[in-house]
Amino acid sequence: MLLRYFYDEKLAQASYMVGCQKTGEAIVIDPARNIEPYLKEAEKEGLRISATAETHIHADFVSGTREFAKRLGTTAYLSDEGDASWKYGFASEIDARLVKDGETFKVGNVTLEVMHTPGHTPEHISFVLYDRDQTVPMGIFTGDFVFVGDIGRPDLLEEAAGIQGTTALGAKQMFQSLKRFKQLPDFTQVWPGHGAGSACGKALGAVPTSTVGYEKATNWALQMEDEAAFVKELTTDQPEPPNYFAMMKKVNKEGIVVTTEVDRPRLAEANTVEELVKTMQVVDTRDGKTFGAGHVPGTINIPYNSKFVAWAGWLVDFNQDIAILAATDQLETIQTDLQSIGLDRFVTLIDVEKLSASQLTESYPDWTADKAIAAAEAGDVYVLDVRNKTEWEKSHYEQAHRILLGKLVARHEELPSDQPIAVHCASGVRSRMAVSVLQSLGVKNVINIEGGYAAIEDVLDDSKIATAR
Template identity: 80%
Template sequence: MLLRYFYDEKLAQASYMVGCQMTGEAIVIDPSRDIEGYLKEAAKEGLHIVATAETHIHADFVSGTREFAERFDTTAYLSDEGDADWKYEFAADIDAKLVTDGNRFKVGNVTFEVMHTPGHTPEHVSFLLYDRDQTVPMGIFTGDFVFVGDIGRPDLLEEAAGIQGTTAVGAKQMFESLKRFKALPDFVQVWPGHGAGSACGKALGAVPTTTVGYEKQTNWALQVEDETAFVKELTTDQPEPPNYFAMMKRVNKKGIVATPTLSKPRVAEATELETLVNTMQVVDTRSGKSFASGHVPGALNIPYNSKFVTWAGWLLDFDHDIAVIAEFRLLEEIQTDLQSIGLDRFVTLVDIADLSPEQLTEQYPDWSAEQAIEAAEAGEVVVLDVRNKTEWDAGHYEQAKRILLGKLSSRYKEIPVDRPIAVHCASGVRSRMAVSVLQSLGMKNVINIDGGYAALQPVLDRQALTEK
């Protein structure tokens, strides 16, 4: 048997390929949309991918299962658990095998057993792996059920998909599912669907794999024996889910077009930028400081780094065309990144090298923490905190108004406009994106607080000591 681990650092998403070297057959568990990596690895190992398996309808990335099925006639093993709202609508269009708790299937000489593990979502299943004729499993693919040091959150259906009243139900289901997990032998390996940085849990570990025994000893969720206490802990302080999660649920339920059918973005002249800003979403991928010193009015600033995909999902509209200002050499990589979360309307690229100073007519200033607090105390500015609730609860400026960066475009009218707006996050990265959002919405008198709350806190502490 062969096991290969694939990890997308930009989405903190793990997927796996299991192959039977005797028969040359392989299966991919929870494939991402870009399937080329699996195909290359299979070819290198002399394997033929004949199947995929999904632990659940994913909310944070586009699944590659439908593309595998349509391009290579693979069989898809899909959960048939959950009610009618949680069935794969595209199953009728491909070679799909609907599975429920206790079902077994084979790929070559490797056997998989389905274990229904609801809690994160109602239809969620895990896959126990048996090699050859083993009577005990060697491992379990847990998807978003059990992670290293954490478990899947139960609130996404309510927070992201808008299905009210599901959080408490999911938490109780998770409590019961974990009883089955704890009953597995300690030596069983655990292969989760996400790592550190994912919004699918509160505090996922950075180690890629673990064991049932280790999680029983160290994972907080497996230590709590009282259901009420467990539900309270699990449903408290979960991070706000990105806006695009709701779209991903719909996309992965219905299926999405294969990537080879999508056109390559057109490369436009920089002289077209004024027209582009008026007709589509324009994303400037330069650093926040470069953007601050001069940018095209109306553009959003989402720096091209490890968080680009997540923030694109937060800030971009799936229903409108997208133009990106970036280095030409990054065109294909950026397209792949955006497609990984279903942002398929990236149609135009403008090369950064073609920008002229005459086009970069809009700027914004940086203020020190001292400047911002002095102006705020004098009533001269509104302080806007764009951090998440957990950060806010850990410490904040009492006069600040908090609106999460990802919610600014829908809540910006709550911000007073009679004074300049001084924006901060934790360190100054998110606040620069927030300034670009506000400017694109027509709020031009905006300031970035350099250094964020890390710079503000010492000033506030000194102020508190002086007042005493």
């Protein structure tokens, strides 16, 4: 048997390929939409990918199950658990095998057993792996059920998908699912669907794999025996889910076009940017400080780094065309990145290096923390905190007002129009994106506070620091 681990650091998403070297068959568990890495690995190992399996309808990336099935004719093993709301709408279009708790299926001489593990979502299943015909499990693919050091959050259906009343029920289901998990042999390896940085839990570890025994000994969720206390802990202090999670639930349930049917973005001349801003979203991928010194009015700033995909999911509208200002040799990687969360309307790329100084007519000032706080105390500026809820509740400037960066587009009209707005995050990275978003929405009198709340805290008197706990 062969086992390969694939990890997308931009989405903190893990997937796995299991191969039977005797028969040459392989299966991919929770594949990403970009299937090329799996195909290359299979070719290198002399394997043919004949099947995929999904632990649940994902909310944080576009699944590659339909991509595999439409392009290669692979069989898809999909959950048949949960009620009618949690059935795969695209299953009838492909060779899908709907599976329930306790069922098994084989890929070559490798056996996978389905374990229904609801809690994160109602239809969630895990796959217990057996090599050959052995009765002793080698490991379990847990998806968003059990992570290293944490477990899947139960509130996404309510917070991101708007399905009311599901959080408490999901937490109770998770408690029961964990009881089953703890019955597996301690040596059973645990292969989760995410690592540190994912919004699918609140304290995921950075180590890629674990064992049942280790999680029983160290994972907070497996230590708790009182259901009510467990439910309270699990549903407290979860991070705010990105805007795009609701869209991911939709496309992964109903299906999305295969990437080979999406047009390649066209290259446009730099002198067209001002016109493009009038008709589509234009994203400038330069670093925040460079953008702040001069940019095209109407553009927003999402630096092209490891967080680009996540912030694009927060800030870019799925229903509008997208133009990107970046180096031309980044076109294919940016398109792949955007497609990983279903942003298929990337239609234009402009070489950012060819923009002229005469086009970069808008900027914003950077203020030190002491200057900003002095102005705030004098009533001369409105301080906007764009950090998440957990950061805010831990500690914040008493005169600040909070709107999460990802919610600025929807809530910017709450901001005052009669005074400057000084924006901060934790360190100064998110606030620069926030300022760009506000400027693009017509809120022009904005300031970035350098160093973020870390710098602000250094100059604040203790009496000016508040908590929400």
